[in-house]
Amino acid sequence: MKIIVWIIVVTVGVALLVGKSRKHRKENEKKNSIYESSHLEETNLIKTTAYSDNLMNKYEQLRELKKQGENKEAIKLALQLVEETEAENEQLSWGVAPAPYRELAILYRKEKDPTAELLILERYFSQTLAPGQSKYTLMDRYLKLSEKEGHQIPEHISLVFLNLRNGKN
Helix, strand or coil: CHHHHHHHHHHHHHHHHHHHHHHHHHHHHHHHHHHHHHHHHHHHHHHHHHHHHHHHHHHHHHHHHHHCCCHHHHHHHHHHHHHHHHHHHHHHCCCECCHHHHHHHHHHHHCCCHHHHHHHHHHHHCCCECCCCHHHHHHHHHHHHHHHHCCCCCHHHHHHHHHHHCCCC
16 A cells, blocks of 8 residues: 555656646746847847948948049949848838938939939839938939930839829838
């Protein structure tokens, strides 16, 4: 009889330990999941901050190149910024920032290259546009230049302008 009681006590004890072990394991998995999630968010924040710092450095370089009259080098840098904002848009789907396109349009005007200016603005309006008012300024710039140069506005750009005028992005 004592042996049966002892076996029952041991079995119950083992069952309790296994139950606690499973509960403890689930709690640890939950804690690890929360840690991994917060670590991933922190890593993404660090990457975003580094990206923003790099972007700001490039805009500073662009400003300096323009100030020094080195338009050819400024155009190369601005084209890099355009490519980066388009790559960022592919990843995040926020829409492209208008700044690098505007900078390129200004540089092309300084270089007396209206065709390149029109093409960079068309490239901008062919993207998903970020919220904000700058797109309307760029639209006006494009329309005035198109009229001055006798440039035929592509149908897809006309549709974008129609949507912008109707309050759609």
